[in-house]
Amino acid sequence: MFDSFSLLAVGMPDLSVLQYSIVDNIFSMTVATMGAAAIFLFLSRPSVDEAYRPALMVSGLVVTIACYHYFMIRHSWSDAYMLAEGGEGYVGTGAAFNDFYRYADWILTVPLLMVELIAVLRLQASKARSLLTRLVIAAALMIALGYPGEVISSPEGWTTRVIWGALSSVPFFYILYVLWTELTASLDSQPAAARKLIEIARLVLLITWAVYPIAYALGGTVTALEAKAGGAVDAGGIVGLQVGYAIADMTAKAGFGMLIYFIARAKSTGVQNSVVGKSAESPEVAAT
Amino acid sequence: MFDSFSLLAVGMPDLSVLQYSIVDNIFSMTVATMGAAAIFLFLSRPSVDEAYRPALMVSGLVVTIACYHYFMIRHSWSDAYMLAEGGEGYVGTGAAFNDFYRYADWILTVPLLMVELIAVLRLQASKARSLLTRLVIAAALMIALGYPGEVISSPEGWTTRVIWGALSSVPFFYILYVLWTELTASLDSQPAAARKLIEIARLVLLITWAVYPIAYALGGTVTALEAKAGGAVDAGGIVGLQVGYAIADMTAKAGFGMLIYFIARAKSTGVQNSVVGKSAESPEVAAT
Numbered sequence: 001m002f003d004s005f006s007l008l009a010v011g012m013p014d015l016s017v018l019q020y021s022i023v024d025n026i027f028s029m030t031v032a033t034m035g036a037a038a039i040f041l042f043l044s045r046p047s048v049d050e051a052y053r054p055a056l057m058v059s060g061l062v063v064t065i066a067c068y069h070y071f072m073i074r075h076s077w078s079d080a081y082m083l084a085e086g087g088e089g090y091v092g093t094g095a096a097f098n099d100f101y102r103y104a105d106w107i108l109t110v111p112l113l114m115v116e117l118i119a120v121l122r123l124q125a126s127k128a129r130s131l132l133t134r135l136v137i138a139a140a141l142m143i144a145l146g147y148p149g150e151v152i153s154s155p156e157g158w159t160t161r162v163i164w165g166a167l168s169s170v171p172f173f174y175i176l177y178v179l180w181t182e183l184t185a186s187l188d189s190q191p192a193a194a195r196k197l198i199e200i201a202r203l204v205l206l207i208t209w210a211v212y213p214i215a216y217a218l219g220g221t222v223t224a225l226e227a228k229a230g231g232a233v234d235a236g237g238i239v240g241l242q243v244g245y246a247i248a249d250m251t252a253k254a255g256f257g258m259l260i261y262f263i264a265r266a267k268s269t270g271v272q273n274s275v276v277g278k279s280a281e282s283p284e285v286a287a288t
Numbered sequence: 289m290f291d292s293f294s295l296l297a298v299g300m301p302d303l304s305v306l307q308y309s310i311v312d313n314i315f316s317m318t319v320a321t322m323g324a325a326a327i328f329l330f331l332s333r334p335s336v337d338e339a340y341r342p343a344l345m346v347s348g349l350v351v352t353i354a355c356y357h358y359f360m361i362r363h364s365w366s367d368a369y370m371l372a373e374g375g376e377g378y379v380g381t382g383a384a385f386n387d388f389y390r391y392a393d394w395i396l397t398v399p400l401l402m403v404e405l406i407a408v409l410r411l412q413a414s415k416a417r418s419l420l421t422r423l424v425i426a427a428a429l430m431i432a433l434g435y436p437g438e439v440i441s442s443p444e445g446w447t448t449r450v451i452w453g454a455l456s457s458v459p460f461f462y463i464l465y466v467l468w469t470e471l472t473a474s475l476d477s478q479p480a481a482a483r484k485l486i487e488i489a490r491l492v493l494l495i496t497w498a499v500y501p502i503a504y505a506l507g508g509t510v511t512a513l514e515a516k517a518g519g520a521v522d523a524g525g526i527v528g529l530q531v532g533y534a535i536a537d538m539t540a541k542a543g544f545g546m547l548i549y550f551i552a553r554a555k556s557t558g559v560q561n562s563v564v565g566k567s568a569e570s571p572e573v574a575a576t
Contacts, residue, residue, distance in 0.1 A: 021388070029392045032356050036349045036396070043330060043345060047338070087382055 011153040012080050012092030013227035013235035020081055020090040023242045027074035030246045034067035037254035044261055052264035055119035059257035062109045062116065066253050069105035070246070076101060077242075102245060103147050109253065110139040117179070117201070120263050121186050135178060138171040145171070146216065153228040161220045169213060176209055193266040201259045208251040215244025299441040300368050300380030301515035301523035308369055308378040311530045315362035318534045322355035325542035332549055340552035343407035347545035350397045350404065354541050357393035358534070364389060365530075390533060391435050397541065398427040404544075405467070405489070408551050409474050419470060423463055430459040434504065441516040449508045457501060464497055481554040489547045496539040503532025 015023075041060035045053045080097040081090040114135040118128050149164030183202040187195055218224065219241025227235035303311075329348035333341045368385040369378040402423040406416050437452030471490040475483055506512065507529025515523035 017384075021386070025386070025388045025392060028360060028389065029396070032353050032392070032396060035356065036353050039330070039352060040345065040349060043333070047341070083382060 011228040011230055012097060013224075013230070013238055014084075014092075014232070015081070015090045015235055015239070017083075017087070017089055019235060019239045023239055024074065024077060026243050026246045027070055027077060030070040030250055031067055031074065033250050033254050034063040034070060037063040037257050038067060041257050041261060047268075048261075048264040049268035051122065052120060052268060055116050055260055055264055058112050058116040058119060059260045062112045062253050063257055065108050065112075066105055066249060069101050070249075073098070073101045099150050100147075103143055103150070105249075106143045107140070110143065111136045113253070113256065114139065114175075114179075116257070116260050117183075120260050120267070121183075121190070121198075122267075123182075123186065131178070131182060135175055138175045138178075142168050142171040142175065149220065150216070152220075152225065155222050155225040155229060155231075158220070158222050158225055161225070165213070165216055165220065172209070172213065176206065179205055191267055194263050197259065197263045197266055201256070201263065204251070204256060204259060208248055208255070211244055211248035211251075215241045215248060218244060299516040299518055300385060301512075301518070301526055302372070302380075302520070303369070303378045303523055303527070305371075305375070305377060307523060307527045311527055312362065312365060314531050314534045315358055315365060318358040318538055319355055319362065321538050321542050322351040322358060325351040325545050326355055329545050329549060335556075336549075336552040337556040339410065340408060340556060343404050343548055343552055346400050346404040346407060347548045350400045350541050351545055353396050353400075354393055354537060357389050358537075361386070361389045387438050388435075391431055391438070393537075394431045395428070398431065399424045401541070401544065402427065402467075404548050405471075408548050408555070409471075409478070409486075410555075411470075411474065419466070423466060426459040426463045426466075430456050430463065433459070437508065438504070440508070440513065443510050443513040443517060443519075446508070446510050446513055449513070453501070453504055453508065460497075460501065464494060467493055479555055482551050485547065485551045485554055489544070489551065492539070492544060492547060496536055496543065499532050499536035499539075503529045503536060506532060 038060050041056050041063065045056045045060075048056060076098040079095050080093060082093045083089075084091045114132060118132055123131070145164055146168035147164075149161040149168070152158075152161045152164075180202060183198055183205075187198060190198055218237045221237045223233050224235065224237030224241070226233045227238060326348050329344050329351065333344045333348075336344060364383075364386040367383045368381060370381045371377075372379045402420055406420055409416075411419070433452055434456035435452075437449040437456070440446075440449045440452075468490060471486055471493075475486060478486055506525045509525045511521050512523065512525025512529070514521045515526060
């Protein structure tokens with residue numbers, strides 16, 4: 001099980017020019033989005049109360065780390081492929097695409113995502129510590145159990161991939177369950193202005209996180225694995241997996257970071273102005 | 289219509305050394321302009337009232353994202369060409385120039401341009417929200433409908449290109465109409481010092497945005513498409529398109545961002561000094 005090949009993907013499926021370019025371009029857009037979000041979150045710290053600046057700091061770190069990894073992911077993608085002779089498609093160069101960049105990103109950023117959420121909620125310290133411990137352990141398990149399935153590159157490995165995916169889903173659902181119930185429980189202790197936003201955050205969390213298992217499944221169909229193994233079949237599933245992960249990462253990190261910012265603004269005293277519109281009717285103040 | 293080649297440009301027309309270099313250099317200048325504008329807008333935030341800092345933040349993000357994309361655009365241009373044997377011109381390497389960078393940039397920045405304008409006007413929140421929703425939907429349509437025409441690479445596709453261009457023009461004119469009328473309507477509620485600047489912004493918007501369809505048209509003449517398809521004709525239209533887009537992007541993003549800064553200064557209380565000149569003669573104060 002732990003020979004060198006089972007922990008690294010080996011097959012790069014043939015892709016059409018369009019398929020290759022969709023993935024290449026979504027990676028580039030993700031770099032731009034994460035980078036812009038990082039600047040926004042870091043520079044916005046003085047606009048919220050001191051108590052909420054750590055939440056923005058951590059949110060900024062999450063998107064910075066993701067910006068770096070998507071830059072590397074894109075390079076790895078570009079190194080793994082070359083234009084086929086005649087220019088009618090892309091074929092593997094022999095270098096494997098490094099799936100581990102994304103898992104390295106998740107190992108670093110998923111715990112930080114938990115921290116930014118708990119920091120902005122400002123729960124009691126003992127409660128926050130216990131929650132974080134459980135969530136971080138679950139996140140580590142979720143990522144570690146997903147990876148061996150991710151790198152399977154042959155249709156015979158389908159069952160094994162499904163098993164790893166299912167194992168990874170246990171901590172995945174546990175995290176979602178804990179966050180959903182904690183966010184719900186925290187609503188009463190939050191200022192009215194922030195409640196609506198926390199409800200939105202709860203929903204965004206559920207929807208964006210749901211994309212990850214879907215992307216994992218798209219890249220793990222028997223056809224997708226046949227394509228990875230070098231079969232002359234449509235590699236659309238592989239494209240779906242990469243695009244799905246990129247979109248989910250943009251929403252769960254940059255989009256979620258923006259929500260953290262809006263919650264921090266809503267909970268800050270003396271913040272009168274929203275990004276758009278006059279204070280009296282700004283969304284933050286309207287709910288008070 | 290959606291086969292792999294219709295969504296990606298394929299032909300790189302032969303260019304003279306001058307033609308290649310004009311495009312290469314204008315891309316480089318655009319990187320420098322956008323980067324400098326980003327630093328200016330971010331660092332100027334403390335110089336305006338808290339209420340106008342989000343407008344400068346968003347303006348800074350727009351030029352940051354554009355800086356990244358022009359850097360990538362320039363690389364793609366350089367990857368797509370090589371010096372012909374004998375050094376008498378540039379010929380395609382086989383790698384296609386990635387038109388999608390520019391469209392990815394527009395997808396991210398055009399909505400943000402709407403946000404920065406509305407943020408600096410400080411309309412009522414409900415009004416701002418309704419405006420933004422309409423403008424962002426129209427911007428998405430405009431960009432999505434322009435792209436399939438942009439990547440057409442054969443003279444036979446001329447009619448199709450014109451149709452996509454015409455479809456894209458509908459939301460384009462809608463956006464300009466809405467912004468023009470809203471800017472005009474907002475004049476009465478703006479402080480006297482900002483009115484003149486908003487009138488200038490209205491005009492700048494109209495003039496710079498007019499360059500986009502002109503550039504699109506230059507790159508879509510039958511001759512330009514023949515050049516793209518590999519015909520031995522003058523590729524001046526392709527150069528015109530790239531230069532036109534770059535100039536329009538510099539003005540509509542960096543130039544417009546500067547205007548947003550001046551409007552924010554004019555509307556800030558206690559701002560006595562303009563960038564150049566003494567307070568008594570500064571444009572902001574002169575109009576009061």
